[in-house]
Structures are given as C-alpha cells and as structure tokens.
Amino acid sequence: LGGTSRTDSNFLFSYAPPVLSSLRMLPGAARLLTSIGAPLTRVPTLGMALQIVGTNLGSPDVGAPMLVMDNNAVLNITFQNHTLIVVRIPAGDGVDHTLRYFVGNQWSPTFMLDYAPPSVTDVTPRRGPTLGGTLITLRGANFGVTPPVITLGGLPCTVAASVTPSAGHDTLTCTTSAGQGTGHVAQVSVSGQASVMNASIAFSYNAPRVDSVSPSGGPTSGRLPGALLSDGLHRAQGERVMITLRGADFGRNGSVALELAATETSSAQRFVVPPDDVVLHNDTHVHFYLPPGYGEALPIRLSVSGQANADAVTFTYDAPSVSALGYYNRQPTECAPRTQCFEFQNRTVCKVQAAGCWDTRGESMLELVGASFGPQDVLSGVTVVT
Structure with missing residues (x-):
C-alpha cells in the first residue's frame, strides 16, 4: 500500500487527435470567446479572421498549437480552446487549399478550404x-x-x-x-x-456609321454599258459596278441593302447585296457589287450583328435613257433607208428610198434600246412624243 506501479508499455494512454470540421463567421468582439458564428462555406479573397470549429483541439497549456495552410504557410492563431480556434486566413483565391492543425504532437486530417469566386x-x-x-x-x-x-x-x-x-x-x-x-x-x-x-x-x-457612298449613283442593271455589237444597236454585258461605303464601326462582317420606300402605287423594296458580292468588309470600308434595282435617294442600310446605321446616306439609280429605236421583229438593216441608182442621159442618178418599216397606222412592235430601264414589272409606260 502507498506504492507506485511500474510503467508498462501495454498500458499507454493517448488523447484523440484533433479534427477540423467547419468554418464560422467571427461574432462580435464581446461574444468572441463564448459564441459560435454563422456558418461560412467560402473565404473572401481579401482574407479574413474567422473561427474554425472542431474537436480535440487542445488548449494553450498543453503546448503551442500550429495551423498550416497548403503545407507551407503557418497561420497565426489568436484564440484556442478544445472546440474552437480563431485565425486569420490570408488573401488568396482558388479552391482546394489545405489546412492541417497540429497540437500535442498530433496532426489533424486535412481540411479543405475554398476562396469565394469572383x-x-x-x-x-x-x-x-x-x-x-x-x-x-x-x-x-x-x-x-x-x-x-x-x-x-x-x-x-x-x-x-x-x-x-x-x-x-x-x-x-x-x-x-x-x-x-x-x-x-x-x-x-x-x-x-x-x-x-x-x-x-x-x-x-458601336452601331455602324456610314459617312459616304461612292459612286452615289449607277445603272439599274448594276453593270456598265458594254461594247457595241455588230448590229450597231445592242451592247454586250458590261462590267459590274463596284460601290464603296466609308465610315466607322463596320466590324468584320454584315449585310448591305438599298431600301426603296413604299408609294401609293408600289410596295417597299429592298435590294439586298448577296454575301458573295461583298468584296471587302473592315471597320471603315465596305466594297460591294451594286445589285440590280431602281429608284432615287434610296437609303443605304448596313447591318452588323443586329445593329444598323441610322445615317441618311443615299444612292440613286440612273434614270432610263433611250439610245436607239428599232423594229421588234426585223433586223436593223432591214429598216435602214435604201439607196437606188440608175443611168440617165449618160450619168448615174441615185436616190434614197425609205424602207417602209414605219407604218403610220400604228400597232407596230417597236424595240427601245438604252440603259437603266429597270425590271419590266415596274415599267409604267412608254410615251411617243411627236
């Protein structure tokens, strides 16, 4: 009686290791040591002082505790008891940061910490x-x-x-x-x-802004007059007319159209430039082939990703012009005046005789040759002035 038992390695006692379980907001200073704050799932990237709740966290009198972040940064613990520590998490960002707590020569399992997303x-x-x-x-x-x-x-x-x-x-x-x-x-x-x-x-x-169009007018066919054919009346198909828009904020692609407003006798029309007819499109210039159309002072509308220019830049198709008149079902040479010559008193006498194509009774089918007549469905009529 009154003695002391000998030490036996079979009867060693160990405290349970520390475990970190959750993050909490830091309550007001007056309640710091006695209250648990609201749950916190992510830490602001500025960093903050917070509570970490756990079990078996020890106390200062059993040895200095240590909290390590990402296996290299030792954080400053400002308060500790068996179920709570207070620490300041440094500024950072990202997810899956690690926290491990050391006390009484024991490490806690890894606790994962995420910063809040932007x-x-x-x-x-x-x-x-x-x-x-x-x-x-x-x-x-x-x-x-x-x-x-x-x-x-x-x-x-x-x-x-x-x-x-x-x-x-x-x-x-x-x-x-x-x-x-x-x-x-x-x-x-x-x-x-x-x-x-x-x-x-x-x-x-920004929406596109069109400052100018060049040229500001052109033929209704969208093509220049070609070379005169052998009949002396008709022309071959000429080159296409290239139009240039200048301005700002055109972007890299879009669509171009010439808009004809509705009138009392006709509906509104849009003469759209096919995408393949746009030769160049950059922020300040658009080059495109003139589409067939008709009318005067047509607003040019450049649309870029749902935004269109509001500028009053207009284009006018050429007015119709007549360069020749022919018989619809005869060759031009058939209606040309004929020269007849004969011998009279040892000399040659010639006179010009009309071909007889133009019948004064009317009802003859004539062919007008010229430019910029527009499509047939918008032709309002032909007037013969005598």
Missing part, C-alpha cells in the same frame, strides 16, 4: 468602337490576387501584363478586342473560378 456588378463604359482598344473598368468582389482572365461575350479583354490587385479586390481594368454586336456579357475567371454571367452587365460595340 463576381461582377458593373462595367464602364458600356460601349466602344468595333476596332477594340477601349479601356473598361469592371467592379465587383473577390477578384483575388492571381492575374485574371476577362472575357466579354467570349471575346478576350486584355489585362495588363503586371496586375496589382486593388485594395478591396473589387476593381479590374482591361482593353477590349475587336468585335461587333451588343450584349457581350462580362465574365472574370480567377484560378479556375468564374463569375456568374449576368445579361444586364454587358459591353456593346
């Missing part, structure tokens, strides 16, 4: 030229410390090579690339986490 709340300015080069500012939260990837509707927005995170991780700038159209939703990606796309937070490229 979010975008505003983009300014909201418009810019199709050439790109607009410096825009994005505002939001959790933009992190890693260089971001920014897109506008899938188009890259270039971030400066060296990015210094804003003080609140809430501001970014980038330079737009060339593009066209509207509603390019802004998205920020940082370390594999992307912001949720919001259709109301978007960038749009």
Whole structure:
C-alpha cells in the first residue's frame, strides 16, 4: 500500500487527435470567446479572421498549437480552446487549399478550404468602337490576387501584363478586342473560378456609321454599258459596278441593302447585296457589287450583328435613257433607208428610198434600246412624243 506501479508499455494512454470540421463567421468582439458564428462555406479573397470549429483541439497549456495552410504557410492563431480556434486566413483565391492543425504532437486530417469566386456588378463604359482598344473598368468582389482572365461575350479583354490587385479586390481594368454586336456579357475567371454571367452587365460595340457612298449613283442593271455589237444597236454585258461605303464601326462582317420606300402605287423594296458580292468588309470600308434595282435617294442600310446605321446616306439609280429605236421583229438593216441608182442621159442618178418599216397606222412592235430601264414589272409606260 502507498506504492507506485511500474510503467508498462501495454498500458499507454493517448488523447484523440484533433479534427477540423467547419468554418464560422467571427461574432462580435464581446461574444468572441463564448459564441459560435454563422456558418461560412467560402473565404473572401481579401482574407479574413474567422473561427474554425472542431474537436480535440487542445488548449494553450498543453503546448503551442500550429495551423498550416497548403503545407507551407503557418497561420497565426489568436484564440484556442478544445472546440474552437480563431485565425486569420490570408488573401488568396482558388479552391482546394489545405489546412492541417497540429497540437500535442498530433496532426489533424486535412481540411479543405475554398476562396469565394469572383463576381461582377458593373462595367464602364458600356460601349466602344468595333476596332477594340477601349479601356473598361469592371467592379465587383473577390477578384483575388492571381492575374485574371476577362472575357466579354467570349471575346478576350486584355489585362495588363503586371496586375496589382486593388485594395478591396473589387476593381479590374482591361482593353477590349475587336468585335461587333451588343450584349457581350462580362465574365472574370480567377484560378479556375468564374463569375456568374449576368445579361444586364454587358459591353456593346458601336452601331455602324456610314459617312459616304461612292459612286452615289449607277445603272439599274448594276453593270456598265458594254461594247457595241455588230448590229450597231445592242451592247454586250458590261462590267459590274463596284460601290464603296466609308465610315466607322463596320466590324468584320454584315449585310448591305438599298431600301426603296413604299408609294401609293408600289410596295417597299429592298435590294439586298448577296454575301458573295461583298468584296471587302473592315471597320471603315465596305466594297460591294451594286445589285440590280431602281429608284432615287434610296437609303443605304448596313447591318452588323443586329445593329444598323441610322445615317441618311443615299444612292440613286440612273434614270432610263433611250439610245436607239428599232423594229421588234426585223433586223436593223432591214429598216435602214435604201439607196437606188440608175443611168440617165449618160450619168448615174441615185436616190434614197425609205424602207417602209414605219407604218403610220400604228400597232407596230417597236424595240427601245438604252440603259437603266429597270425590271419590266415596274415599267409604267412608254410615251411617243411627236
């Protein structure tokens, strides 16, 4: 009695190892040591002081605890008891960061920590030229410390090579690339986490602006007069007329049409340029072949990704012109005056005799030869002036 048993290695006692189970918001200072804060699933990229709840976390009198992040950064613990530690998580971004807690010569299992993904709340300015080069500012939260990837509707927005995170991780700038159209939703990606796309937070490229058209008029056929044929009356098909539009914010592709307004006697018409007839399309110039059409002062409408120019630049097709008149069912030589010659008193006498093509009784089928008559269905009539 009164003795001490000898030590036996078969009867060693160990405390349970520490386990980290959840993150909590830090309550108000007055309740810091006695209250558990609201659950926290992700840490803001600015970092923050927070609670980590667990079990078997020990106490300061059994040895200094240690919390290690990503196997290299030792974090400063400001409070500890058996079920709670308070620590400040540093600024960062991304997911799957590791936390391991050491106390009483025992390590906890790995606890995974994620930073909050970026979010975008505003983009300014909201418009810019199709050439790109607009410096825009994005505002939001959790933009992190890693260089971001920014897109506008899938188009890259270039971030400066060296990015210094804003003080609140809430501001970014980038330079737009060339593009066209509207509603390019802004998205920020940082370390594999992307912001949720919001259709109301978007960038749009300017609508096209047409300053001039050259030439501003041309034949209704869309072609220049060709060479005169052997009959001396008709002409071969000439070269197509090339039209040039000049302006700004034309983008890289679109459609061109000449619009004829409706009148009391005719419906509205659109003379559309087929895509294959557009020879060149860049931000400041469009070259295209003139489509067949008719009318005067037709507004030229350039549409680019749903946006059209509102400028009053117009084109006028040539008025009809008549260069010759022929008999519809006879060759031109048949209706030419004929010269008859005969011998009279040892001399040759010649006289010109009409061919007799033009019957004064009318009802003869005539052929008018000229240019810019337009299509037959819009011909309003032919008047013979005597």
